Amino acid sequence: MGIKSLMTFRDAVNLALVREMERDPSVFVFGLDVADHKGIFGSTQGLVEKFGRERCFGTPLSEDAMTGVALGAAISGLRPVHVHIRADFLLLAMNQIANMMSTLRYMSGGKLTIPLVVRAVIGRGWGQSAQHSKSLHGMFAHFPGLKVVVPTTPQDGYGLLRASIRDDNPVIFLEHRWLYDISGEVDENETVPLGRAAIRREGDAVTLVCTSWMNVEALKAAEILARRGVEVEIVDVRTVMPLDEETIVGSVNRTRHCIVADYDWIFCGFGAELAAVASQRCFGRLKQPVERLGFAPVPCPTTRPLENLFYPSAPTIIRAVEKLLGLEETDLRGESFYSYEQRFKGPF
Amino acid sequence: MIRKKEALSLYQKLVLVRLAEETIREEYFNDEMKTPVHLGIGAYAISVGVCHCLPSGAKTFGTYRNHALYLAVTGDTDGFFAELYGKLSGPGKGKAGSMHLCAPARGLMATSAVVGTTIPVAVGAALANAYRKGSDIVAVFFGDGAVEEGVFWESLNFASLKRLPVLFVCEDNNLAIHAHASERRGFRSIPDAVRAFDCHLGIGDGSDLLSVAQNTRAVLAQMTRDLKPGFLHFTYFRFLEHVGPREDFDAGYREKPGPKEMARLDPVRRLETELLRRGVASSAMEAIRAEASAKVRRSAEEAQKAPFAPPAELTTDVWA
Numbered sequence: 001m002g003i004k005s006l007m008t009f010r011d012a013v014n015l016a017l018v019r020e021m022e023r024d025p026s027v028f029v030f031g032l033d034v035a036d037h038k039g040i041f042g043s044t045q046g047l048v049e050k051f052g053r054e055r056c057f058g059t060p061l062s063e064d065a066m067t068g069v070a071l072g073a074a075i076s077g078l079r080p081v082h083v084h085i086r087a088d089f090l091l092l093a094m095n096q097i098a099n100m101m102s103t104l105r106y107m108s109g110g111k112l113t114i115p116l117v118v119r120a121v122i123g124r125g126w127g128q129s130a131q132h133s134k135s136l137h138g139m140f141a142h143f144p145g146l147k148v149v150v151p152t153t154p155q156d157g158y159g160l161l162r163a164s165i166r167d168d169n170p171v172i173f174l175e176h177r178w179l180y181d182i183s184g185e186v187d188e189n190e191t192v193p194l195g196r197a198a199i200r201r202e203g204d205a206v207t208l209v210c211t212s213w214m215n216v217e218a219l220k221a222a223e224i225l226a227r228r229g230v231e232v233e234i235v236d237v238r239t240v241m242p243l244d245e246e247t248i249v250g251s252v253n254r255t256r257h258c259i260v261a262d263y264d265w266i267f268c269g270f271g272a273e274l275a276a277v278a279s280q281r282c283f284g285r286l287k288q289p290v291e292r293l294g295f296a297p298v299p300c301p302t303t304r305p306l307e308n309l310f311y312p313s314a315p316t317i318i319r320a321v322e323k324l325l326g327l328e329e330t331d332l333r334g335e336s337f338y339s340y341e342q343r344f345k346g347p348f
Numbered sequence: 349m350i351r352k353k354e355a356l357s358l359y360q361k362l363v364l365v366r367l368a369e370e371t372i373r374e375e376y377f378n379d380e381m382k383t384p385v386h387l388g389i390g391a392y393a394i395s396v397g398v399c400h401c402l403p404s405g406a407k408t409f410g411t412y413r414n415h416a417l418y419l420a421v422t423g424d425t426d427g428f429f430a431e432l433y434g435k436l437s438g439p440g441k442g443k444a445g446s447m448h449l450c451a452p453a454r455g456l457m458a459t460s461a462v463v464g465t466t467i468p469v470a471v472g473a474a475l476a477n478a479y480r481k482g483s484d485i486v487a488v489f490f491g492d493g494a495v496e497e498g499v500f501w502e503s504l505n506f507a508s509l510k511r512l513p514v515l516f517v518c519e520d521n522n523l524a525i526h527a528h529a530s531e532r533r534g535f536r537s538i539p540d541a542v543r544a545f546d547c548h549l550g551i552g553d554g555s556d557l558l559s560v561a562q563n564t565r566a567v568l569a570q571m572t573r574d575l576k577p578g579f580l581h582f583t584y585f586r587f588l589e590h591v592g593p594r595e596d597f598d599a600g601y602r603e604k605p606g607p608k609e610m611a612r613l614d615p616v617r618r619l620e621t622e623l624l625r626r627g628v629a630s631s632a633m634e635a636i637r638a639e640a641s642a643k644v645r646r647s648a649e650e651a652q653k654a655p656f657a658p659p660a661e662l663t664t665d666v667w668a
Contacts, residue, residue: 069468
């Protein structure tokens, strides 16, 4: 057991970068805004002071070329961490990601090794609209050769990032913006291996398979449902690729009900992959078809009333559980749900 | 000035590439080489000349028109033909094919079938050299069409900003598949546009191997004296169709040059003329050609007989 301390997700990510940069001189952090006074929601703050401008530096607004630069540095033996304040900007870099990063090892007959991490911020903010709100994890995971990580707890932000930096494959690491303020216990000596889901909460009524922020919403939903005796089990997928099917299948086989709550659009999304796993592998055990929750099938709107309808949330999950189990609707008046105006500090 | 002995060694490399590609042209319609071939007849002097001048430890990156680059860097006709025939003994075990030849152990890190795509990757390799305070340089080859890609300008900008030891080599045949430069460029000249960046510039006739080598050395020397990226612009004439083994002068999008002009544009004949002028016996060149021809023939035959990758190879090499 190591030193456990309470810290925010932002500080956990920052600490992971510091520890890896201390441990390995080939690790460097670069990207737009990483070296400015805001430091990507504080997650890269202090790195310039500690490691110098050669190991933490900003770039021109050239996502495509800078992704190629990361790739070139990685095949030359360095371990770049390339940071984007919005995952949407990665669409400018898709050529390097989908045509180069994911293929060069295969086409070189295994001669090239590509140890690099692309960190990008996803999720809601203050009316972030249609071009600052995408998740894209399913799209990245679609390309063989890329690992994809969606951490939720501070411990996972810390442990999965350290594991991702040490991984010899390209890893896309997607952090929900609202997580930065969440606190939780972090054990500095604990890295979290890629490819293992976590059971966040045990229950017997229904399995909720969740990605990223949906875990936070699911925990809230579980708390409310528990008051009426409905105990849901929450599986935090944690890494989209490689996917830990066993934990999901084990849970669904126990509860015999499955709701997939993905932080993305439903159509052709990662949620379909999760639903397929549960349906195929638990077919004989399932009492109902797998239900899927996700974004509304529209570009993300800005105005809050419509944005609230766009994103799935704890109430959406509660209603889905009730429908699946044939229960009366819980009276949610008087319940307090997460909103950006009253950001909670955790613990997670 | 390039001396006679060195010029002969360059001739050897040039002829090896030419004969390898002539063999592809002969064999291609047997349908055993199942990979799109972008032949570089007319272009070899650029890769051969530049690679000849690169210091040891240099890394290179290229395009899908990479046969000359691969052979200039490695001389490995066995691996070359094995990859073209899709065999396990190829550098990519047949998973790469003609468009993605590479030889990381020899410094040829990657080539790509998407125009402009290896340019920033080469800049990243140069960044790694600078990060480690090393003095090795990186060269990246691309066609004039790549200059229309945003990533080219992004890469040139970043390399110039960071004063990275990277040599950009533009192989300009005035064509992007079948589209002439005049249909594609809103600027007058590539060198003029590049002059706006903080880098060393060299311009030359890419059909003339000795001039390519001299230009390359001059820019490399400037890069050593004053560390900044280098940019070499070489023009050349593409003798064959964009992809495939045939001529396509009957397609109507360009004229076939007259015989005298063809001789001037052919880097092999051009070098032969120069070597003869310098007193090299044609028998000496004939001997080099015969040796290269035997080597190429042997490699092609071995590759035809070699085994394909077993089914288990489908799923290897994805993950480290």
